[in-house]
Amino acid sequence: MSEAASGKLNCWGFQDCAHGPGSAQPCVVATDQASNGVNGGEKAGRLCWAVGGTLSGDEVLAPCARQMNCLDCDFLHLVRSEQGRSFQLLKLARGVSDSQQLQDTIVNVESLMAIHERLRSHFDLNETVMEITGEARKVTGAQRSLVLFLKGEPPALHGQFTLKGKPRRVVMDLDENSAVGFAARYNRMVNLRDIYTANQLGGVPTFNRDYDEKCGCKTSSFLAVPVDDPEGRVIGVITVANAKKGYFSSDDEWFMGQYATEVALAAEKQKFIQQSVSALRLASIGETVAGLSHCIKNIAQALRAGSYVIKKAINSEDLQQVKIAWDILDRHIERLADLSMDVLAHDPGVQKYSKAGGLNELVQHVVDLFREEARARAIDIRFDPGKDVAAARFDAMGIYRCTVNLVSNALDACPLSDGMVTVATARTGEDEIMLSVADNGRGMDAEARAAVFGLFQTTKPKKGVGLGLPTVAEIVKRHNGRIEIETAVGKGTTFRVFVREDVPAA
C-alpha cells in the first residue's frame, strides 16, 4: 500500500528519511515485506519502532531510532492516534500465538507507554523506581521487584524495598557467581527459570540464597536485567522474582529490558537535576558573597580612611577635621548595621516577633529618623497615619526594616530640588494592612522595574547595597503579603506593601 493509496504517511515520509524503499540503502523497515499493511503502512513504514527501532527487541537499526527512544517519537503518536483501536504496537510474529496472549501483550505495552508518560513528570528517583517496580511486578506477574544501583568504593549494588510495611536496605557485592552480580559485571541479562535446579547443577551464575534467608522469602525463579547509562556503562540492575506462571518468559525479558531503559532515563534525569541545582546554588552563593563583599569593602574603606584622618586630626588637635570625619564614619557604621540587619532578614530561620498595636508609632519613628537627612537634601517628608490600624498585629522588626529600606530608597530617588516623600499606613482588609512610600523622583523604566527585586541590583553602587528591596520582598513573602509598584519615568514611584495581620500565638 503506497502512501498515496492509504493517504497515510510512512516513517520515511514523516522523517524525510533517505533510507526508504527503492533508495540506495533501504532501512530494514523499508524492506520488511511481512509487515506490509500493518497500521495502513507500506512494508513496516507504520510499524518501524517494532522492526528497526528501539522496540524491535533487536539491535536498533533505523537511523532515527539511534538518536531517540521510539516511545518519545511523534510519528508513533501520530500513527497511534490515526489508527485508534486498530493500532498495532508490536510485530505479532513475536511469539504471540493466541488471542488472549495478544490481548495481554497489548495491555502490557499500553501500561509501558503509560508509565513512560507518567515518569516524565517525576522528579524523585525513588518515586520513579517504586512506580517502575510496581509496574514490572504487574506485567511479569512477579511477587517481588527490586532496583539496585551501583555505587560506593569498592562498587556494590544498593537497593531499597519495603517488607511488611517497613523500609529495608540491601547491599550486594559484585560477585559474578550471583545473578545480580553477573548481570552488573557483564552487562548481561540473567534469567534463572528454576533457581533450585540452577543452583544444584553448579552452573554460574546462581541465586544467592542468603538474601532469601535475610528477608524471609522463598525465591523460585529470578530475572535480573542490567540498567546501563547512555554510554553503555552499567549503573544498576532491575530484578523480578517468582513469576506466577512458573518462570519469566521471553516477553517478560523484553518488558524488563524496557523497564531497565526507563530506570536509566530516570537516573539520568536525576543526575541532571542534581547537577543543575548544585550549579545554580553555587552560582547564587557566589553572587551573594561577591555582592556582600563589595558592599563591605566600600564600608571598610570609609572606616579605614575615616579612622586614619581622625587619629591624625586628634594629634594635631584639629577638632573641625575630627568632626567632619566622625560624621562620615558615623554614617558608615549605620550602613554596616543596616547591612547586617538586612542580611539577617534573609535567614529562613529568623523568628517573627509579632506585637499588637503601635504600627503608626513605629512608622512615625522611622520617618523621624530620616527627617534630618531629608532636610539636608531639601526633601519634604510626610507621614499620613492610617486611622484604623491602631490594633493591628504585625511583625515589628519586619515592618521596621521594610519602612527603613523603602524610605531610604525614596529619598535617594528624589530630585535635587522640590523632593517629596509621602509615607502612609492604612487598613485594606479585615486582616490586611498596607504601608505605602511614594516619591516624586526619577521613576523607573520597564527594565529597572523588572530588576527591582534582584539581589545586589543597585543604581547607586557605593551607597546602596542592592539588598534593600530584596529584603522588603523577603519580609513581605513571609507575611503572605504582596507588593504593588506604581511608577512613571520622571514622575516618581510608589511602593505599596500589603501584609496579612499576624494571628496571635495560641
Place this chain on the structure above:
Amino acid sequence: MTSTAKILVVEDDLDEAKLIKMVLEGEGYESLCAFNGKDALAKVGAEKPDLIVLDIMMPEMDGFAFCARLRATPGNEHTPVVLLTGVAQHIHESKYPLDGVMRADAQEYLEKPVKAEELLDAVARLLE
C-alpha cells in the same frame, strides 16, 4: 618632597571622595575631587593634576572608560593613575576584567579597603 603635587580624586561616593581628599591633604598634597568620569575629564584639562586616584565602578563612565579617554588626551599619556576598587574580581570578571587594569595603563592597582598609609606610599612612589 613632592607634597605640593596636585592630585585628582575621581570617586562617585561623596563620603569616600571627601575622606581620600582629607588623607591626601593631611600629607600636604593639593587635592580636588570629581564625582564622575565626565567631570574628571574636564578637571584634567583645566587643572592638569600630577596624579589621579581613580575608582573603577562609577555610573555612566567607569574607571576603565575614563582611563582610555585620559590616555588619548595629549599630555596625559603618562599621568600616573592609582586604581582603587572594591569589585569582587572573580565574580565580575566579565564586567570588570583584570586585564582591563592592564589596558587602562594604570601604574598602581589597590583593592579596597586600602590602608591610608598604603595609598600614601603608592602616591609618593609614583610622584618621585
